[in-house]
Amino acid sequence: MATKARERLLETAEELFYAEGIRAVGVERILAESGVGRASFYRHFASKDDLVVAVLQRRDEAWRAWLAERVDALGGEPLDVFNALAERFTRADFRGCAFINTMAETADTESGAYRVAAEHKERVTTYVAGLLAQNGHAAPDELARRFVLLMDGAIVTALRERTPAAANEACTLAAAMLTSDRP
Amino acid sequence: MATKARERLLETAEELFYAEGIRAVGVERILAESGVGRASFYRHFASKDDLVVAVLQRRDEAWRAWLAERVDALGGEPLDVFNALAERFTRADFRGCAFINTMAETADTESGAYRVAAEHKERVTTYVAGLLAQNGHAAPDELARRFVLLMDGAIVTALRERTPAAANEACTLAAAMLTSDRP
DNA sequence: TCCAAATGGTACTGATCGGTTCCGTCTTCA
């Protein structure tokens, strides 16, 4: 067995969903591109929706692990999240935030996909709050909420401008917020 | 003729596209909900993509007209754009920014839909720059870019939190940016 | 009043959607 079919399905689906959108990618495409048989697909996932949820959960963990790793490598300060984002924005395959995109194209807020996406943002917020607390900032929860607002604003801006400039601007705004916090 | 078929198609499609996503809404649905015949649809629009572009152009103008009207009514100061947004966020049918959503679910940056969406954001930026210049702020173009970043961040945050709180937070960040600009 | 244009309804196309079923093959481990 080359690679496990399930793993190949998750990898292929993640790439395609992120690049073209969840609804735009049919099961057919995923099967063709992954080389997995139709029957095997439905042995691993009850439905396409199941696959979508699994893909998003997987990406949530990978994304947050990546962020923590990059922030740590860049110095471990809260503002480094924007430097990490700037790196993402320059990637050729950058297509915004997979979770924002999911919420944008998934109307049903009760669906599994929407839930996982919303949860991802909360977890990122929690991570940023920890980072802020760790660096001695007061009211880390409130600051973290604004950090994520700036991060999402930067991501959406980068998606339409296709340049990493937005990361720096958001960083500047965040820096002003932090300094005004403790003069 | 009750209402012109074309107008009914645009209205119905705009509602459905915004509420459920462009790809999620088929031509069938639009016809059923608008009461327009299939043939009439294709007499007015060469394809669904044509309708999508027309809907987005229409919404772009309506949205910017709405923003200008609200800002004017609220006092005409740049920060009022966030108060206007707060009003939008409380609407029961609020589902984020139609243009961000369009870019999120449209992978092809060359498509008409993506182009109209990206253009919309530029026009909003231009409007905000004018507002800033009108109120005597230096470097209005640069400030406007950051304003729109904050607006988009607030919209995305409001979409997932389903509360208008993000508008106030973005407003606070923008206010800090303006005051640090001229002390 | 009469005619041309606009309209709504229906039937149809070929393609694709998500999902089920069966079958022959390959891998893994005892």
Next chain:
DNA sequence: TGAAGACGGAACCGATCAGTACCATTTGGA
């Protein structure tokens, strides 16, 4: 070596997709 399970391929299902063709009706203007 043998058996069990994982696998890929293909045929098939009903539903829906965007789009076309034809026809009867309604409308607005002359």
